[in-house]
Amino acid sequence: EPEVTQTPSHQVTQMGQEVILRCVPISNHLYFYWYRQILGQKVEFLVSFYNNEISEKSEIFDDQFSVERPDGSNFTLKIRSTKLEDSAMYFCASSEGQGARNTQYFGPGTRLTVL
């Protein structure tokens, strides 16, 4: 069964450093998403992406964040200058399209630790 994959599974970085989290969505999916879950808190939406453009973003997704689909398979989340409060589990998701095909399938997550 096709699945969303994410790399790395765990990333440790120093405050102020840039990080890039990588995701490979399910191959025939057209919509891509990033969510995060700070330890002990609920899963929060960051951004959705379609047709090489951001279609929706939350208040969390400020200028420090960017997303990109650099090729036909990868979808990345870049944090330009990490802060301690960026420490969280980051989940990538993808969906096929409208209606019943809108189910978002999640990857296993990348745990980001900012020191």
Add this chain to the structure above:
Amino acid sequence: AQSVTQLDSHVSVSEGTPVLLRCNYSSSYSPSLFWYVQHPNKGLQLLLKYTSAATLVKGINGFEAEFKKSETSFHLTKPSAHMSDAAEYFCVVGGNQAGTALIFGKGTTLSVSS
């Protein structure tokens, strides 16, 4: 605006007894509703979804949920709990349009004792 409330932060059951995880939602239009499960150190797995078809939805591992519009509820049930069901369960509301954000509840931790 959409929101979802999971009424219990923690539910404990004995193996073999029924499971009930409660969820209420708020939406200004007909929503899509989901239950996702997260096992320790694992990602989010879709258990089941409601997208305006049958109100009783069957999912994986014997779970099911009933959409009740009059009560704005989407409770998750299972007739007989198994030890492997111990996990965090999230009730989630989303729009019917692709590309829209999912709104997660705070989660319910299910503990299963032998």
